[in-house]
Amino acid sequence: MIRAFTAIVSLACLALAALGISACSPLALFDAIGPRDSGGRQALKNQPFGNHPRQSLDVFVPVAGATNAPVLVFFYGGSWKSGTKEDYAFVGQALAAQGFVTVLPDYRLYPEVRFPGFLEDGAAAIAWVRDNIAAYGGDPRRIVLAGHSAGAYNAVMLGLDPRYLRAAGVDPKVVRAVAGLSGPYDFLPFDKGTAAQVFGEAPDPAATQPISFAGPHSPPAFLATGDGDTVVRPRNTQSLAAKLRAAHVPVQERVYPGLDHADTLLALSVTFRSKAPELAEMAAFLQGQTAPRPLTAARVR
Secondary structure, three states, X not given: OHHHHHHHHHHHHHHHHHOOOOOOOHHHHHHHHOOOOOOEEEEEEEEEOOOOOOOEEEEEEEOOOOOXXXXXXXXXXXXXXXXXXXXXXXXXXXXXHOOOEEEEEOOOOOOOOOOOHHHHHHHHHXXXXXXXXXXXXXXXXXXEEEEEOHHHHHHHHHHHOOHHHHHOOOOHHHEEEEEEEOOOOOOOOOOOOHHHHHHOOOOOHHHHOHHHHOOXXXXXXXXXXXXXXXXXXXXXXXXXXXXXXXOOOOEEEEEEOOOOOOHHHHOOOOOOHHHOOHHHXXXXXXXXXXXXXXXXOOOOO
């Protein structure tokens, strides 16, 4: 059903192109015409977090209001070569409706930047969140990172390798958990396509891999994929989950039957939510990891 719907959306874009309307992609049209979660709304648009045109972000908040709510920063995919936050408003509203103050950043893309430029942008966005999100009802001490595909890589890498947040002046401990949907985490050796282009100039290839940084100090992780994913093989999710579990890090690993690479994104939408309980399971896991921590009683000397 998901594949049939996306095929119809693609045909609609072709029809618009025939009429001379070229600003259309299947995801943009899906985001524009699909139903949205009524429990979330956009509160801020195109807020700069840097000087580059792609260093801006949008903020979505629960309609019911938020006070010291957990904050979720969501990174979209596109092979680090394409994508725009404008096409993911349905994700922002869906996550806001689950009670998260949700931030959707843009970031610089290949060929303008290669690894680690997009990670540096992600860290800069998180620095903005830490400094400003309280004005929108979010708790800057309770940040979680999530993403799909290349965005899942960004989210997980920023959570596991603390160097990028530290370079941006952010304490890595503010990241309470990460969630990755169909992400590449363990993809050495690089193939001759996108991975070689984006990561091939890195002096230490192992340092480009999230799995290299999985250890006992890693944040808890929700890792999901579809068993029909032929773009980013499920072994990426499985190998990272196994290494985190071996380090005694809380992990929820889900392989959804019948879902392919795009489906794990579309399953967040109202239209296709019945295809997998992904949104509910991810939200429950992240909410559990962002629950306010009890105060520790002072020791009496």
